[in-house]
Amino acid sequence: MIVLGVESSCDETSVSVTQDGKTILSNVVFSQITTHQAFGGVVPEVASREHIKKMTVVFEEALQKAKITAKDIDLVAVTKGPGLIGSLLVGINGAKAFAFANDIPIIGVHHIAGHIYANQIESTMEFPLIALVVSGGHTELILMKDHYSFEKLGETQDDAVGEAYDKIARVLELGYPGGPAIDELAHTKAPTYAMPRIQTKGDYDFSYSGLKSHVINLVNTLKMKKEPIDKAGLASAFQQAAVKHLIDKSLKAVEDTHAKMFIVAGGVSANKHLRSEVEAHFTHVKTSVPPFAYCTDNAAMMGIAGYYQYQKNPVSDSMRINGHSRLNLE
Amino acid sequence: MSQSLKHLVLDSATDYLYIGIFEEDKPLREYYELGHNDHSVKLMDELTKLFDALNMKVTDLASIIVGNGPGSYTGVRIGVVVAKMLAWTKDVPLYTVSSLALMASGHTGKVLAWIDARRNHAFLGLFEVSETSMKALDKEQYTHLDTYKDTVAFDKETTSGKPNIKKLFNSNLLTHATHIHAVAPVYLRQTEAERNLNDK
Numbered sequence: 033m034i035v036l037g038v039e040s041s042c043d044e045t046s047v048s049v050t051q052d053g054k055t056i057l058s059n060v061v062f063s064q065i066t067t068h069q070a071f072g073g074v075v076p077e078v079a080s081r082e083h084i085k086k087m088t089v090v091f092e093e094a095l096q097k098a099k100i101t102a103k104d105i106d107l108v109a110v111t112k113g114p115g116l117i118g119s120l121l122v123g124i125n126g127a128k129a130f131a132f133a134n135d136i137p138i139i140g141v142h143h144i145a146g147h148i149y150a151n152q153i154e155s156t157m158e159f160p161l162i163a164l165v166v167s168g169g170h171t172e173l174i175l176m177k178d179h180y181s182f183e184k185l186g187e188t189q190d191d192a193v194g195e196a197y198d199k200i201a202r203v204l205e206l207g208y209p210g211g212p213a214i215d216e217l218a219h220t221k222a223p224t225y226a227m228p229r230i231q232t233k234g235d236y237d238f239s240y241s242g243l244k245s246h247v248i249n250l251v252n253t254l255k256m257k258k259e260p261i262d263k264a265g266l267a268s269a270f271q272q273a274a275v276k277h278l279i280d281k282s283l284k285a286v287e288d289t290h291a292k293m294f295i296v297a298g299g300v301s302a303n304k305h306l307r308s309e310v311e312a313h314f315t316h317v318k319t320s321v322p323p324f325a326y327c328t329d330n331a332a333m334m335g336i337a338g339y340y341q342y343q344k345n346p347v348s349d350s351m352r353i354n355g356h357s358r359l360n361l362e
Numbered sequence: 363m364s365q366s367l368k369h370l371v372l373d374s375a376t377d378y379l380y381i382g383i384f385e386e387d388k389p390l391r392e393y394y395e396l397g398h399n400d401h402s403v404k405l406m407d408e409l410t411k412l413f414d415a416l417n418m419k420v421t422d423l424a425s426i427i428v429g430n431g432p433g434s435y436t437g438v439r440i441g442v443v444v445a446k447m448l449a450w451t452k453d454v455p456l457y458t459v460s461s462l463a464l465m466a467s468g469h470t471g472k473v474l475a476w477i478d479a480r481r482n483h484a485f486l487g488l489f490e491v492s493e494t495s496m497k498a499l500d501k502e503q504y505t506h507l508d509t510y511k512d513t514v515a516f517d518k519e520t521t522s523g524k525p526n527i528k529k530l531f532n533s534n535l536l537t538h539a540t541h542i543h544a545v546a547p548v549y550l551r552q553t554e555a556e557r558n559l560n561d562k
């Protein structure tokens with residue numbers, strides 16, 4: 033089965049061609065990152081304007097690179113949410129028009145399901161598994177007892193881990209996006225500051241606002257006293273605390289559910305410290321992190337998730353399918 | 363081989379959603395309704411119904427004509443991405459037209475067509491519209507509405523109107539998109555973030 037995937041939920045315009053939920057025939061990603069760097073973050077209206085400039089040309093490239101035509105496609109899988117609504121609507125309406133013109137069924141796919149299924153590219157999921165979803169908008173633990181079955185065990189009570197990274201990168205003047213910048217700098221030095229203990233309500237919940245505020249207050253105090261800031265030592269201290277929180281909660285979830293596998297999904301899965309900590313701490317179960325190229329938003333993961341969604345429930349959506357800025361995974 | 367003379371016309375830049383299929387300049391079927399922030403739900407759904415009712419395919423079209431703004435940023439993008447996609451994937455010639463001209467075409471006389479842009483501002487255009495044709499009298503702009511009204515003469519002003527395609531076919535207001543991928547909405551305004559950046 034050949035699936036054409038379409039992703040436009042944030043600042044990447046992407047179209048893919050994948051086969052049988054595994055093989056990537058093409059995955060074209062047009063990243064707007066340089067456009068948004070000038071603003072220090074993603075500006076929704078700017079993102080939407082970029083998507084419409086690129087949508088059809090990204091479709092064309094994806095078909096050309098896969099060496100197929102529209103006739104060869106069995107299913108169109110498009111991100112229906114969550115995400116920036118203006119951006120989502122460009123991808124959804126483009127995908128609907130393509131599906132209608134070429135008489136192909138279309139389904140809307142949850143963006144986080146896509147991130148989770150990025151793990152199917154190089155690994156094979158074994159159930160039950162625990163998925164740790166980490167990005168600029170999400171920090172959650174999901175139990176999967178089978179393909180396309182999602183049970184949320186817990187989530188962040190406040191900030192997402194990626195959001196905390198971005199804020200701290202801004203305070204340390206490391207630029208945008210902040211995650212990779214902190215990760216790089218943290219690797220050059222051991223922690224030189226103490227971080228607070230993180231407390232949460234539930235066993236599988238997360239909290240990053242306390243850690244974030246602590247770092248921001250520390251920087252402000254040092255600045256006020258005109259004392260030097262050891263940026264590398266601080267980045268390292270923050271990163272170790274932030275990742276330890278993820279590892280601790282994930283270990284507990286894996287243990288409590290007797291999961292056979294632990295996987296990481298979302299933009300923060302590209303974090304090198306997180307990847308090495310997963311390898312170090314989860315020696316008792318199978319693990320997977322997506323290949324680096326598929327950690328950030330891309331249409332290949334949407335096509336693969338779409339394949340499994342359609343296997344489980346072979347019903348296409350109508351032409352009334354719409355985008356949703358907020359959407360539960362279930 | 364019979365040559366197709368059918369045209370699809372779309373506009374979703376205003377509160378109204380317009381979809382029409384024409385044989386030369388005669389409407390075969392049209393949809394024109396006040397939307398409720400649901401152009402994204404309705405456009406492809408209603409368009410599919412029109413094609414089904416006429417037993418037509420996208421390949422039966424001689425051209426696609428899309429209103430490319432100005433207007434609601436999100437609304438205009440929905441129409442433009444659909445038109446671009448249909449035109450590109452089935453190799454149908456694509457034409458763009460001002461959404462203000464489409465609105466004005468439904469009226470006659472010196473027509474001031476405008477779309478509210480808040481703070482007493484509007485996206486507006488001034489047209490001379492006859493029973494059979496029309497032309498633009500001024501460049502379309504984003505400006506203070508009342509100030510503009512004081513400087514020009516017009517017979518009527520309007521914020522809606524069902525398009526009259528015959529008048530547009532007889533005008534010079536349609537632009538052939540020689541490069542479909544490059545078609546983008548006409549916003550007439552930079553984003554707030556860009557304006558703030560430029561002010562620095």
Ligand SMILES: [Zn+2]
Binds near residue numbers: 147167299328
């Ligand atoms: Zn994402």
